[in-house]
Amino acid sequence: MSDRKLENTLSPIYPKIKRITALISKFIQFIILGVLIWMYSYFDWPTWIYWVLIGLIVLNVFMTIWSIFEPHYYYRSWSYQFDEEYLQLSYGIFQKEWVTVPMTKIQSVTTTQGPIMKRYQIRSISVETVGSSHVIPALEEEVAFSLREKLAEFAKLKEVGE
Structure with missing residues (x-):
């Protein structure tokens, strides 16, 4: 790539x-x-x-x-991009990783926030698939919530309780 x-x-x-x-x-x-x-x-x-x-x-x-x-x-090494078909992640200092996750394989999308992240209004996003988990470690809260909603929409996930 x-x-x-x-x-x-x-x-x-x-x-x-x-x-x-x-x-x-x-x-x-x-x-x-x-x-x-x-x-x-x-x-x-x-x-x-x-x-x-x-x-x-x-x-x-x-x-x-x-x-x-x-x-x-x-x-500096971290970047990501998404569209209706794929979530792409690129990261790594010594060994560059390129990950492409098909939207059809995503099972859940969650956001997490620890105490230090809460102080700076930052959240991480975890994307779960059948065989793996991928984390985007630090996004502003608005961006994280928006990304979570878009990924859930593209992956056709339903809210719990629906």
Whole structure:
């Protein structure tokens, strides 16, 4: 497939949301590693455990640095497009993925929103098919609701309770 860009992209706030989420996770990991280092010294564990913990701390530092830069590149790589027949997704930093989902195969379309996404009025959309699930990770609420309705209409899905 060509390296052309599809017409729609994620919300520009996506990198910020992804960084906040990653940094909260890394902070919790550093606290756990700190507690384990304290437990190592308090309980006089074998020396090899100390070196494993130091290795995990170094790895966590590198992963924290990567989690600062990665959202920008991931955001730039993401695009999607849809019409009455197909939903097309394109994403990936090192390995580019092109996904084409026929509208006839879509079984459900849902939106989700976590606490950080709620703060910035962003939602993700999950498209379920018989054999797989595809997620568009960050769209403005109005765009997400509109896309969900259009995909449901094109896929001829019915509202629950109808």
